[in-house]
Amino acid sequence: MLKFIKHNMETISGIEIYPILSLLIFFFFFVGLYFWVFTYNKEKIKQLSDLPFSEGTSDEFLNL
């Protein structure tokens, strides 16, 4: 029943590499992200997450 929409990719040569390639891309993407965030030192992270609290205005008074 699905014959019209199946097998469309089979004619592409070297198609077998695609799933392997996708897995590798994802694996390294997330490993990269992991390194990205865990090579930050703690003080820097603290400083970054405090950015919304230093705006140079005099009115942080409304924060209840």
Next chain:
Amino acid sequence: MEMQQFYYDNKIVNKFIYATIAFGVVGMSVGLLLATMYLFPNLTDGISWLSYGRLRPLHTNAVIFAFVGNAMFAGYYYSIQRLLKTRMFSDVMSNINFWGWQLIIVAAAISLPLGYTSSKEYAELEWPIDIAIAVIWVVFGVNMIMTILRRRERHLYVAIWFYIATFVTVAVLHIFNSLSLPVSGMKSYSVYAGVQDALVQWWYGHNAVAFFLTTPFLGLMYYFMPKAANRPVYSYRLSIIHFWSLIFLYIWAGPHHLLYTSLPDWAQNLGVVFSIMLIAPSWGGMINGLLTLRGVWDKVRTDVVLKFFVVAITGYGMATFEGPMLSLKNVNAIAHFTDWIVAHVHVGALAWNGFMTFGIIYWLLPRLTKSELYSQKLANFHFWIATLGIILYALPMYVAGFVQAQMWKQFNPDGSLVYGNFLETVNQIMPMYAMRAIGGTIYLVGMLVMVYNAFQTVRKGNAVEDELAEAPALAKIAPYRLKGEKFHGWLERKPIQLTVLATIAILIGGIIQIVPTIVVKSNIPTISSVKPYTPLELEGRDLYIREGCVGCHSQMVRPFRSEVARYGEYSKSGEYVYDHPFLWGSKRTGPDLFRVGGKYNDNWHFNHMWDPQSTSAGSIMPGYKWLFDNKAADYSDIEKKMSVMQTLGVPYTDEEVNKAKASIASQSAQIEANLKNDPDFVKSYEQSEKNAKAKGETFVPMKDREIVALIAYLQRLGTDIKVKETQK
């Protein structure tokens, strides 16, 4: 270091807030009107510009681009300046952004009810407005990037990354999905056809949700949630992972809107896989937002802003759990085309976007007016009534969707459908439609309470249009990496490089899915018996587009036993090769129409379009009486339309184009002759001719009126394959 004084521009924030509130009321009111039309289908009988099909895109566009869009800009302009410690680069550009955006909204509010539509969901606006959107969007983006370049804060806070990704991706999506060839000032044909158009459209449609309704609001969440809770975000590390994985994964998920359709399987499967993976970054973000409240959960009891934020983020979590589940093919087989999807998007729109917007507005108003909110009580009332509204909206729609899907699929022991008449499945869920309208009303009441509260707050407050701030100038440091500086540290202070990397992240998915579908010919097997539409059918198709029929009727029979039994042979990708644009639809309020050609006679369609209840008792379809008006249909552009189609690859011969009007004359005469088979038609036709003469009007023969073209199109639908079968 020298301290510099400067002013934050609050005026632009105010403007966007007022526009958000105004268009929120408009968009939701149109939604409520539409919900009421399910109960009283002939509420606006005979008024073309107030018909359901034309108003539905107005509702979606108003809520997405006017309400949520303006809210997004309001939050952007407030937070960008403060996170970068500088005024916006150019006040003029900020104002062009504001007024241009409002003009586009007004253009939409006029053109959509008049029937000017490309029919592609959430991208309905015609080509001149599309160009205006692109221009205004670029003005916004340039203003933002120039502001970033002039900042006094070295590091770009994660909210800014989300804003940058939003700008880049929406630009890419909008441009590629809107590519079309104009026929006239307000009419164009998509350059893509059928399956390819569907893939591009849902790559756009899904990512409009991702990059217009999600990433900007996640950016706002990362700014306003810590501000309202008065503590930094739970985990900045998590926010970095959240950002990159979300934008990288989201862009691939579009094909989950096309499961079991004629889209090639590999593309469907890619869409499913990535949709499932999306749950990780989405929930990472949700957890990061909610856990920002660590240690101050008690404040949620008293602070109305936090109440709104908590429900908003919970709604985000629910919708982003449901999304991947709906992408599973077996769940999608049930939910797709039903009201389940309507419930899903409204949890996203009403809870996530709506409540984030309300929370931000309640937080900003006192700060922009240096006063307290006029009434905490009213704001609390708004919170509770709107929460109730969401529940009363969503729950009935879930029930309706599930009930109807099950009824569609139910078989008798003898193999026939239990509910062979589609209307039985509609009538069953009418109580749910009534409850939905009540839920919507309640939500709108909350909105109106906010209008009053906001008005009073602004009235008694003192607007601070330019807020003084001071910060040290940013010392110039080397553009390249400093000694000991890590790559990400460097990247996060280099906006251009960050933008380029984000662009690459979003382009990978789009390119891998779309390019093969368009380039690899074997993806769309051609069927020799499928021929282009005749000129009259093409005109009828344009009427189908104009009236927004696609809002309630799909043209995609999925390869299920239940659908083949109900509608006929399932759809093949090769049957859509001349469809510029595709009209598969996303919702079946009425039955699928792909195989409707030849199912009924011309008279049935004639009577049905005049008064649907006369042929189908209990139908909730409105009549389309203006198609029968005593005036000639406008076929003056037909040669142009066909030559544009030729350019797009539809194999019309030059002779066919030149003889288009003759072809229309003969085909429409045949339909009029068919109509005369019905004595009732002959009688009322003669009567109307007499009436016209008595009034001194010129009488336009039926064959020259719009309804005949529409009938010609409907009778053609899905018949090309039948021809093939009889030839065998």
